[in-house]
Amino acid sequence: MDRRILKTRQSIMNMFVDLLAEKGFEKITINDIAERANINRGTVYLHYVDKFDLLDKCIETHIELLLQHCANNADNTLNARAFQSIFEYLEKNFAIYKLLLCNEGSGFFRNRLYAIVAQSVTEVICAKPESNAFSNGVTIHFLTSGFIGVLEWWINNSTPCSAQEITEQFLLLLEPYTKHLVSR
Amino acid sequence: MDRRILKTRQSIMNMFVDLLAEKGFEKITINDIAERANINRGTVYLHYVDKFDLLDKCIETHIELLLQHCANNADNTLNARAFQSIFEYLEKNFAIYKLLLCNEGSGFFRNRLYAIVAQSVTEVICAKPESNAFSNGVTIHFLTSGFIGVLEWWINNSTPCSAQEITEQFLLLLEPYTKHLVSR
DNA sequence: TTCCAACTGTTGAGAACTGAACACATTACG
DNA sequence: CGTAATGTGTTCAGTTCTCAACAGTTGGAA
Numbered sequence: 001m002d003r004r005i006l007k008t009r010q011s012i013m014n015m016f017v018d019l020l021a022e023k024g025f026e027k028i029t030i031n032d033i034a035e036r037a038n039i040n041r042g043t044v045y046l047h048y049v050d051k052f053d054l055l056d057k058c059i060e061t062h063i064e065l066l067l068q069h070c071a072n073n074a075d076n077t078l079n080a081r082a083f084q085s086i087f088e089y090l091e092k093n094f095a096i097y098k099l100l101l102c103n104e105g106s107g108f109f110r111n112r113l114y115a116i117v118a119q120s121v122t123e124v125i126c127a128k129p130e131s132n133a134f135s136n137g138v139t140i141h142f143l144t145s146g147f148i149g150v151l152e153w154w155i156n157n158s159t160p161c162s163a164q165e166i167t168e169q170f171l172l173l174l175e176p177y178t179k180h181l182v183s184r
Numbered sequence: 185m186d187r188r189i190l191k192t193r194q195s196i197m198n199m200f201v202d203l204l205a206e207k208g209f210e211k212i213t214i215n216d217i218a219e220r221a222n223i224n225r226g227t228v229y230l231h232y233v234d235k236f237d238l239l240d241k242c243i244e245t246h247i248e249l250l251l252q253h254c255a256n257n258a259d260n261t262l263n264a265r266a267f268q269s270i271f272e273y274l275e276k277n278f279a280i281y282k283l284l285l286c287n288e289g290s291g292f293f294r295n296r297l298y299a300i301v302a303q304s305v306t307e308v309i310c311a312k313p314e315s316n317a318f319s320n321g322v323t324i325h326f327l328t329s330g331f332i333g334v335l336e337w338w339i340n341n342s343t344p345c346s347a348q349e350i351t352e353q354f355l356l357l358l359e360p361y362t363k364h365l366v367s368r
Numbered sequence: 369t370t371c372c373a374a375c376t377g378t379t380g381a382g383a384a385c386t387g388a389a390c391a392c393a394t395t396a397c398g
Numbered sequence: 399c400g401t402a403a404t405g406t407g408t409t410c411a412g413t414t415c416t417c418a419a420c421a422g423t424t425g426g427a428a
Contacts, residue, residue: 187415229406229407
């Protein structure tokens with residue numbers, strides 16, 4: 001891709017996240033973003049239709065980065081390493097993900113993450129021979145919701161424990177239900 | 185000016201100074217600069233004919249910035265405030281000016297600065313009624329050289345004292361000769 | 369209310385930058 | 399020695415970004 005596009009989008013996204021932290025989504029204007037990013041106002045519209053679209057794309061990008069990080073650090077999507085990888089990445093980029101998960105985005109980010117996690121869980125569970133459509137649905141959403149809940153709690157409370165500790169705790173909780181599902 | 189030009193030149197200059205500190209002028213290639221600045225190699229040639237030209241323009245730019253800083257902080261070019269302003273600016277941008285003054289640039293920067301200072305001194309001295317072409321020449325170059333010498337010593341020894349101290353010391357040295365020239 | 373300032377979203381012409389290619393020079397290395 | 403690798407400086411068609419202008423909307427102060 002043309003490096004101008006990459007630079008422009010990166011600049012816009014970064015300044016957008018900064019502004020999100022400073023004044024909240026409502027009060028952000030396209031002018032603000034353009035000014036901060038040192039970019040012509042019209043250029044913003046070449047990449048995003050409006051600031052809602054920018055928020056969407058921003059969330060999408062950070063979901064992408066999160067998944068990419070996991071793919072690099074863990075072979076499977078559902079093992080101890082993968083979980084810890086997620087927690088570590090969120091910890092490292094705490095400021096951004098705190099914003100996306102809680103204050104702003106009004107659930108968009110959570111929903112996207114939920115869908116992705118649910119998909120991964122589904123793949124693991126439905127691969128098992130003793131699968132049953134109904135009980136599977138319950139299990140999948142129980143596990144997914146549980147995981148997202150832990151994650152939100154951890155971020156909302158400003159990572160009160162280390163990534164390793166939360167991973168261990170979470171795996172401990174998971175064990176009784178899914179001994180045969182999650183590879184350690 | 186088109187903001188793309190400003191951004192491009194700024195990026196090139198910054199990376200150039202970084203590389204200057206890292207490997208020295210000789211070993212820098214246009215490829216290095218383009219890569220670091222995240223810019224197409226050809227674009228470098230749109231702004232600078234080669235790396236020597238880049239060094240020239242770099243020096244010129246930093247001379248410009250130095251003068252601009254002085255203009256903002258002191259009304260006259262030759263008073264106590266102006267001198268301190270220079271020392272303060274050099275101190276703040278120590279890394280860059282150390283490079284330009286000493287290691288690289290092989291005297292270009294010094295010469296440019298010398299000319300500018302000499303010009304200022306000349307204007308002050310020749311405005312005095314008792315001016316005399318010959319003795320003026322001696323005085324001008326004695327004062328200019330003295331000032332540049334102090335400045336080089338201060339930078340080469342990594343600013344061994346504060347900007348205020350060096351200014352005071354310098355003005356003290358200056359006093360006997362130019363009591364009637366320099367306004368305090 | 370009216371007015372004013374700020375923001376939005378769009379357009380067009382033109383400038384800056386892009387990648388890719390080119391021929392040529394210099395350097396490193398078997 | 400040859401030759402492979404790396405760097406130089408230039409060109410070109412195509413893309414992105416810029417500035418300036420536009421009409422329309424919104425929100426707050428007089």
